[in-house]
Amino acid sequence: MDFHADVIVVGTGNAGFCAAHAAAERGARVLMLEKGSEGTIGGNTYFTAGAIRTTYQDIEDLADVIDDPDERLPYTDIDPYSPADFAADMRRVTLGRCDPTLTDAMVHGVADTVRWMRGHGVRFRLQYERQAYEMENRFRFWGGLPLATVDGGKGLVAQHLAAAERAGVRVRCDTAVDRVLRDPDGRVVGVAAGTTEFRAGAVVLAAGGFQASRMMRAQYLGPNWDLAKVRGTPHNTGGVLTAALRAGAQSAGHWSGCHAVAWDAKAPESGDLELTNRLTKQSYPLSIVVNTAGRRFLDEGAEIRNYTYAKYGAEILRQPGALAFQIFDAKTAPLLREAEYEAPGVSRFQADSIAELAEQAGIDAAGLTATVEEYNAATRPGPFNPAVKDGLGTTGLTLPKSNWAQPLDQPPYLAFAVTCGITFTFGGVKIDTSGRVIDEADEVIPGLFAAGEMAGGLFFHNYPGGSGLAAGSVFGRRAGAEAAALASTGVLTS
Ligand SMILES: Cc1cc2nc3c(=O)[nH]c(=O)nc-3n(C[C@H](O)[C@H](O)[C@H](O)COP(=O)(O)OP(=O)(O)OC[C@H]3O[C@@H](n4cnc5c(N)ncnc54)[C@H](O)[C@@H]3O)c2cc1C
Known part of the structure; x- marks a missing residue:
């Protein structure tokens, strides 16, 4: 050469x-x-x-x-x-x-x-x-x-x-x-x-x-x-x-x-040449995100997803075990990005009750139940529109969900386990x-x-x-x- x-x-x-x-x-x-x-x-x-x-x-x-x-x-x-x-x-x-x-x-x-x-x-x-x-x-x-x-x-x-x-x-x-x-x-x-x-x-x-x-x-x-x-x-x-x-x-x-994001908890230590970006989990504005204690720790609906996803990996890393869970119900499940949430081997749990879901996913059941009850009570009726910042925020929560806050009330419930995936350094x-x-x-x-x-x-x-x-x-x-x-x-x- x-x-x-x-x-x-x-x-x-x-x-x-x-x-x-x-x-x-x-x-x-x-x-x-x-x-x-x-x-x-x-x-x-x-x-x-x-x-x-x-x-x-x-x-x-x-x-x-x-x-x-x-x-x-x-x-x-x-x-x-x-x-x-x-x-x-x-x-x-x-x-x-x-x-x-x-x-x-x-x-x-x-x-x-x-x-x-x-x-x-x-x-x-x-x-x-x-x-x-x-x-x-x-x-x-x-x-x-x-x-x-x-x-x-x-x-x-x-x-x-x-x-x-x-x-x-x-x-x-x-x-x-x-x-x-x-x-x-x-x-x-x-x-x-x-x-x-x-x-x-x-x-x-x-x-x-x-x-x-x-x-x-x-x-x-x-x-x-x-x-x-x-x-x-x-x-x-x-x-x-x-x-x-x-x-x-x-x-x-x-x-x-x-830049770091929510990344499948079971993902390999570095990129998967076949699945590539499918290990990401980016429909979280439609969810609530909790840690293993069942507690929320970020405003899932603070902004359009493109402006929060790259900083939320760091928030997940700060949680016990660097582990978090995105929780959805049957209303929002059809809106999930298919390539990411139906990727082979995805860390997915499904149950007909929140307590059962927590049990399966390894989340503190009492903690998650209390969080969902408090969150549901803080949601309010109004038009939901995932394509704009719809202003459908919670009321009265110390940590609000500022947009797209619908109650989690329609089983089956879904949980996706995520960790922090680093993309690149600044x-x-x-x-x-x-x-x-x-x-x-x-x-x-x-x-x-x-x-x-x-x-x-x-x-x-x-x-x-x-x-x-x-x-x-x-x-x-x-x-x-x-x-x-x-x-x-x-x-x-x-
Ligand atoms: C899963 C994932 C999804 C992403 N999605 C997007 C997206 O959709 N849009 C977007 O804008 N950005 C996305 N990014 C961010 C992405 O990192 C950048 O946008 C962009 O691809 C980086 O390009 P680059 O050429 O700087 O680096 P790279 O594409 O990483 O290229 C750097 C190259 O340098 C080589 N190299 C490293 N060290 C040496 C050395 N010592 N000697 C010789 N060669 C070396 C590496 O092997 C590599 O081939 C994503 C990143 C990841 C990991």
Whole structure:
């Protein structure tokens, strides 16, 4: 194998592939280096639902990028979602901490980037089954996230790989990069994996966060985070992040923060290549969520699900045994996401009484019975609408359920056991809007770029669903383009 290239991309996830396509379309010879074996190409991206947060004025904008016009389109309602809406969501959920410049670049760049990806063969669809409810013969989307890739993360990776192959991009697997190489002038000239060196005119790092390292989780996220289950690839252990910091990159973002969700309690320690995202349990706004004592500990209906799910994993981790249960009754059961709640081997319990359900699931029966009685008494009549924040909240509870609060009164009752599944970490290296890595002196490190989970500064505390793919696509594309320009001319285009 030739260990030289114009542009080296480390990591074969969405951010890496976007960088590779952008570099290759500018004529660069691109070499991608991947720690995993051939069967695990795609990293966390493979495990995603492929949901990507993009902006659009109307349904026509979306119709332009989806694969086959869906026959449900004429009966579909989607509110417009502008860059200003996306930016406002970012500011709200990150409690105002998201880097304004990077956020601006992402929210204004994503729609064009989605069209560009489509041009490279990535196929999109509207995710009716995950982000819409059917009401009176119309489909209503909620939460600014109608778009996803065809066949989710598996499809996205297959489409990316095919595009890379068409463009002559070389992919070398089983190569764990552990060093960034700089010449005496400080310019980045390649990377190393053990004793093997790979040389290039520019390097794009897109090797994920540190969520798959137990030690780094405990060290940066805090006590008990080593006990969380990893939802995706076991390879994102922070090796390249550490190498970049060692090479002089400035750290950025929320190093004690991460994206973590309700995840099947029996899930394996890291991602299941077959079930991928089906182990998630995201219909909780229709439930009450309790711990093993039968007590509620979060407001299930605080917000549209896309704006709470990524922070609720941490709440579950804080419960005894890092265990929680989502409780539904026969009224809401038909609304559950089928792919998640009917996945093979799901931790599901069913009974005709709450006490019996508690018994089966291993929840304190007296505790759960008292919680359900108190909760039911706090619900009030009114129109229930899962597709909007319906304001159907409880009254008088110290811990309210703010929307979608219907009594649990129609057997059979269902309980799903969940634990904390970590998705990715929010701490990374500092980049500018071209994806250039910035050093401790606030200077650009010549020849070094980063994108995706590795880049810090966008997400703090929480995250608007679908923004990971949005960020990785926008900054991966920019980084790849700039890296190619630098490699061919020695000069950046911006
Ligand atoms: C179950 C699940 C569902 C998700 N669903 C969504 C969703 O629907 N929408 C969304 O926006 N986000 C979702 N995410 C978040 C997702 O992590 C990001 O959006 C995005 O896929 C990350 O892309 P990336 O390219 O930065 O990282 P990755 O896709 O993880 O790619 C990083 C690559 O780097 C490789 N690597 C790691 N270390 C090294 C090394 N030392 N040397 C060489 N290579 C290395 C890894 O093996 C991996 O292939 C989900 C994540 C999970 C786990």
